[in-house]
Amino acid sequence: MTSPLSLLLLALATLVTLASAASPTPYRLLPPPLDTPWTSKVGTNPWPEHPRPLLRREAWRSLNGIWTYQSAAGAAVTDATSTPPLPLEREVLVPSCIESGISGVMAMGITHMWFGRNFTVPPGWVEGARRVLMHFEAVDYEATVFVNGAWVGFNRGGYARFSVDVTERLVSGGNEVHVFVFDPTDHMRIPQGKQTNRPSHIFYTPCTGIWQTVWLESVPETYITGLDVTADMHGNLDITVHSNTNQSSPVSVTLHPPSGASTPLLTALSNNPTRHTLTTPRLWTPSTPTLYNLTISLGSDQVTSYTAFRTISQGPIHGIPRPLLNNEPVFLFGPLDQGFWPDGIYTPPTVDAMVYDLELIKSLGMNTVRKHIKIEPDLFYAACDRLGLLVLQDMPSMRRAWDDGSRPSAAEQAEFERQLRLMVEEHRNYPSIAAWVLYNEGWGQGPAGDAPEVGLTDKVRAMDRSRLVLAVTGWNDHGAGDFHDNHHYAEAQCGTPWSSLPSTPYDGRRIAVQGEFGGIGLRPADENLWPLPDAVATINQTYELHNAGPASYHYRAHQLLSQLREQVVRYACSGAIYTQTSDVEGEVNGLVTYDRRAVRVDKEAWKKDVEALYQAASARA
Known part of the structure; x- marks a missing residue:
């Protein structure tokens, strides 16, 4: 006969089992x-x-x-x-x-x-x-x-x-x-x-x-679904307030300058473009990243936003096409920024962690970041706006064409274009974004004879005329867009009359930039290394690995930046992207290690070399 205590224990065990199964x-x-x-x-x-x-x-x-x-x-x-x-x-x-x-x-x-x-x-x-x-x-x-x-x-x-x-x-x-x-x-x-x-x-x-x-x-029954805001160096503020209805309803916009009293700008109609011109606006540049806050009201709905007055364009300086910021030539220099993290992969562990990378870039004297075939959370672009970093924004690529030798199908290409359109529409209000990058090294572009970037360039320009378009970075270039872009490791070939395959010599019709160069590596201490065996086994594939220690690495970095400066002086070089912000898994060529605990570069020497690039570019202009 089963005792009452045994029945009680059995019942408790059953409840625990059921609870654990349900939890x-x-x-x-x-x-x-x-x-x-x-x-x-x-x-x-x-x-x-x-x-x-x-x-x-x-x-x-x-x-x-x-x-x-x-x-x-x-x-x-x-x-x-x-x-x-x-x-x-x-x-x-x-x-x-x-x-x-x-x-x-x-x-x-x-x-x-x-x-x-x-x-x-x-x-x-x-x-x-x-x-x-x-x-x-x-x-x-x-x-x-x-x-x-x-x-x-x-x-x-x-x-x-x-x-x-x-x-x-x-x-x-x-x-x-x-x-x-x-x-x-x-x-x-x-x-x-x-x-x-x-x-x-x-x-x-x-x-x-x-x-x-x-x-x-x-949100209220009628509400603001989005904003299109463009503000240029002349003080022209173009704004369209989109609502969830097709009706045109009164909208009020108030501008809050960095200092001084707020200014009620205008009463407009939703879903209709409106322009207001501000006299003597304070302009946004990497050295003076001035932002203006906005308050927009539609009926009982109210949102806050911000903008910056700046103009990005291209034009000839002494006969050479140059990128212009507020009608002044700007030399674009910064790292390839991949946005990978050892603890979060694509998701930075915190906003502070994400901003650390950007503050490091800025502290080394750089004014640009190429966001490499990834789209970040909006807070990334807000930080670039605030810090004064120009962004070259890549469209995430499809698989490389040579993986299977085929071109994208019509449906695959249409989906790529749809997502490209979304990238532009969702991010075109961020003042820091200077250019849209369509294709990286032919990945997903199709065989070498294909040129889908020609039509895509026109479509992107129709969506956003306030920025430049870098149609192809690396190779498979067919003359589209505002840039001629070369990739070469480790030395740059920026605006030079020579190149190494599969890149092409500078054609003289577009802005010359070095979309990728550098990439020199130095194996970090084991505690700073992504320790997966397959990744460690590929360290020797780093573009140029320095096994002799930091002295050799620092000398080579200085040499590469000095060679780039000579190309700025002698040829048409208007910008360059150094590979890369941080190590990523088996790549050990970052300015900082993958865990962000050890800055690899000599910060003071790097800042001097970067400043020398800007001085050389200024002298050419």
């Missing part, structure tokens, strides 16, 4: 192969900052933090009847890449997955005719969103933001959101940049999942 595995930060000074600061409330500095309301709430997660290998969501398996089996941190230690998953090769979390809506957010929007800043690659079991939206593209109106699906009390994610990475030709499930040398660990901020926002 997801708790989140914990997994030790990444290499951490950074910010890894331990991530916590469970990551990226609490408002994610869109150019369109900000007060009524918002972050949904970042602990979500639940489950792999759904081989699954597919095809219609509104699909439902997630509940409960999901483990907790995960959002935003993050599931391949990262910060995510708490740190798994590779997963293509299908579910994410979910509970959320509440603050009182008053749905009173009257107000709407509640759910925003996703970036999900890689396809996202299908359900609220309280009902389908509310779908998005394709790993870098573009999207929003869904969840008002009609909300219930009183608690709500649930679930997101089904599909990320093909290497299995389809998509805009993916340098992500791969087979990391090696210049291709790195991929990012899958909800890798940027998720948040809620309350």
Whole structure:
């Protein structure tokens, strides 16, 4: 006969078993192969900052933090009847890449997955005719969103933001959101940049999942959906306030200068372009990054934003095409910035970590950053605006043409163009962005005879006439765009009458820049090294590896910058991009190590050499 105590113990054990089966595995930060000074600061409330500095309301709430997660290998969501398996089996941190230690998953090769979390809506957010929007800043690659079991939206593209109106699906009390994610990475030709499930040398660990901020926002029935703002050196402020209706409603715009009283500028109509001219504006430059705040009101809706007065163009200086900032020649110099992190992969551990890289670039005297085939969170571009860094923004590339010898299909090309259009539309209000970069070294461009960049250049210019277009950086150049761009390691070939294949000699019709050069490497101490064996094995593929120690490395860096200066003096060189900001996995050629703990370059010597470049360019002008 079973004793009452035994029955009680059996019942308790059963309850514990049921409870554990129903509860997801708790989140914990997994030790990444290499951490950074910010890894331990991530916590469970990551990226609490408002994610869109150019369109900000007060009524918002972050949904970042602990979500639940489950792999759904081989699954597919095809219609509104699909439902997630509940409960999901483990907790995960959002935003993050599931391949990262910060995510708490740190798994590779997963293509299908579910994410979910509970959320509440603050009182008053749905009173009257107000709407509640759910925003996703970036999900890689396809996202299908359900609220309280009902389908509310779908998005394709790993870098573009999207929003869904969840008002009609909300219930009183608690709500649930679930997101089904599909990320093909290497299995389809998509805009993916340098992500791969087979990391090696210049291709790195991929990012899958909800890798940027998720948040809620309350808006009135008629509300501002977006702004187009351009301000030039002559004080012309062109602004279009877009609303969620086709009606033209009164809009008021107030300008807040860096100092002095705010100025009510104008009353305009929504969905219509309007110009106001400001006398004697303070201009934005890398040395004086002056920003003007804006307040825009449409009925009961009010948003804040900012802009800067500056003009980016090109023109001949002594017969040589030059990039111009406010009608003055500007020599563009800065690093190739890949935006990879050992603890977060694509997602920087914190905003402070992301800004550290930019402050390091600025501290070395540089005025430019080439954002290399990745699109960052909006706070990255806001920091460049604030610090005074000109951005050459790459479009994330499709797979390299020579991987399989084929050209993109019509559907693949159309999707690439759609996502290119989104990149321009979403970021064209950031004053720091100086040029759009369409293709990198022929990746996804097609065989050498193809020239899709010719038509794309015209389309991008039609969308944004306030910036330059770098149609092709590296090679497969067919004369399109504002730049002739050479890649060569380690020495530059900037505006020179010679080149090394597959680049071409400078053609004299466009601005001459060195899109990539340098890349010299120095193996860091083991504690600063990405320790995965496959990555360590490719260190010797670094463009030029210095095994003799720092003295040799510093001398070579000075020599390369001196050679570049001579090309500025002698030829048509108007800018150059040095590879690169930080080490990335098996590449050990950064200004700083991958963990951001050891600055590799001699900072004072580097600043002197960079200043010598600017002086040489100024003398030519």
